[in-house]
Amino acid sequence: MNISARIASSRPLATTAMHGRVEALRNQGEPVIDFSIAISHFPAPGPVLDAVATAIDQQRTMPYTSVVGALKVRENLSAKLRLENHIDADTDEIIVTNGAKQALYEALYVMTDPGDRVIVFQPHWPAYVATSRLMGLTPILVDLPDEITPAFLDTIEPAKVLIINNPHNPTGKVYTRQELEHILAWVERTGMQVIVDESYEHLIFEGEHVSFAALCDWRKVGVVTIFSASQSYAMMGWRVGFALAPKEIVNAMQTLQGPITAAAPYMSQLAAVAAFACGTPGEMMADYRMRRDLVVQAFSEVPWIIMHSPASGPYLWGDIRALTMDSVDFSEELLGASQVAVMPGDALGVPGFIRIGYISDDVATLMDGVRRIIEFGNAYKGVANR
Template sequence: MDGRSPLRPSALLETVDQAISIKYNNLVYDLEATGHDIVTLSLGESFFDVPAPDFGGFEPDELHHYSHSRGLPELRRRLAKYYGDEFGLPVDPDHEILITAGSKVAIYLALLATVEPGDEVVVLEPSWLSYATQVWLCGGVPVSVPHDVGVFELDRYVTGRTRAIIVNNPNNPSGRVYTQAELDFLHELAERHGLLLVADEAYNEFVAPGTRFVACGAADSGKRHTLTINSMSKNYGISGWRVGYVIAHRTLIEQILKVNQHLITCAPTPLTRYLAENFDTLIERTRPQIQRVVETRNEVAGWLAERGIEVLPGSATFYLFASLGDSTLGSDAFAERLLRESGVSVVPGIAYGESCDHYVRISVGAETPERIRRGIDAIARLIANTGG
């Protein structure tokens, strides 16, 4: 025996922390299970009136077995039409789209298929918290851009080792939507340096009323350098279903398909079958509810402003990224104390990058306006009580 433990973790995973947002949500679940009333402003989902799925009209063979590892063909055709009709991005459903178990794993599969060890991937802060970790798990090097650096300054973060840029549009956690000029610049940058532009559009339906979302890939219809990730789970208010997809050039889809087959096999067959059959009905049902939650989000921005709490610019999603102002606490300490003393959960800003440690993410998708106000009041009090 050489004294090594069979339970030792890999050296790589010993450097990886839990996903902070999920860690806080698990704390909420544990507290609620023991009878605590928690104002939950940390959940990364919205709660809609969506009917329970009825699988009664399907044959058992349509539900209980594997489906195509690219995704159910009927659903691929629906999603291809959605991107073509809504955003002007033509998609070949047979070769340019792959459906898998959630957009989170879709991003990881895409990175595994494209990032070589040592490749750099530019990540714009505030960045969805798993980008950097997923790049690291692929052997790449995440290059973080502080939140106060503009898109038009990204040239100085690109080196000879840069492989890709990840853009979250609309942004989680700020709700920011990229302008057409910014998207044009990103395409030009990608073309000039031979980079892959990864567009995470998981919140594309959550834009302010009266505005129209512009898909990043619409300016790259040949998909020469753009790879699009999206989520049916988020946009239908069914986060627990874990259904996401990738749109890319067929060359990349073929590589992502191999990884999907080895890790996932296929997205959940009964859920994708139901989504294919009820695609239009679900959109019609959820869109008015999406508009209401975005309106609530922007109303809450006003409540925060009334209390002197600044937020990073944004108008979309159901998130706000709020500054801790004069508080002397770091975001993790602030969130922990807020939960312990006031029964209000938020996500620490440090989850979204080193430059974001003086912010917290507030989500308004899971609570009533009255309870959101209660949570905002608690945040304002804690900022005041911990000021320098």
């Protein structure tokens, strides 16, 4: 059986590959605690479940919609953008997608040609780099500083597209308005287009989310903004998101999406409308904050890890370089010896770190997993278990 050259050299996305390994182990009866990705223990919001139940009860037949999404759905999303994000957008500048990954793939596909350069700040969500490479693009990986300044940006050679992740996965950084303004001035001066992933817009503990497109003439600059219900509304399995982009880009994305999946499922579109109308999920965020603080406190006196308290997001980003141990080896040996799965920083562009998804399961399981990580690291470091 022959496999095409364009895929033969590619590898499965590291995050989904690790999760797949965990599921395989669990199917074999192994009680693995999975911190490798973030799957919320919360259900989807009540209004989402009610909207879908009502549609099933009253409509029965679920129609195909236009590839970009049902008009009523896009009208509601346009209103969300205006009220929450302070962005004016027409319905023909919105496309509903099967999650953020599809929106990213389509946007990159229609904005670039093979060989073009794409700037990605690292650590990064693995899909940015994997998607770029699948398309024959050249990802330019730039270390993300604590603060974005004009002097820092001037050290970077411009590219065709800049990808921004705000709030940031995995560090939890929330870009300030001033940082975004510095980036805007830079891209306007250099002529770069921008893809902004704002999937975690409601998962903020400290700071304020500012949409990049609200700061500029986003149509003229060429800004694509991606939103997703997966993390902000505990809807990982619903696979629904949407993108805001200039009409010409949306039309091109529609041309690509049509023969691949056509429209997102009608039920998911209805769910998206209900979800994005919910605003910030207060109860869920209070629970996440409590979990974040528990885990950060548990690691605070462990000498071989530095675990900062993130300003946003469902992940913790731990520096384990004091172990002088390869983070891939750490993750593999931890999984084998202690039955805990974490994501090595190598998969996100920065060796020597681990990413921990802390929102799954109950608190007792969470803290049991943390205890196992600490005991494993202590044993390697030669520190007496506490």
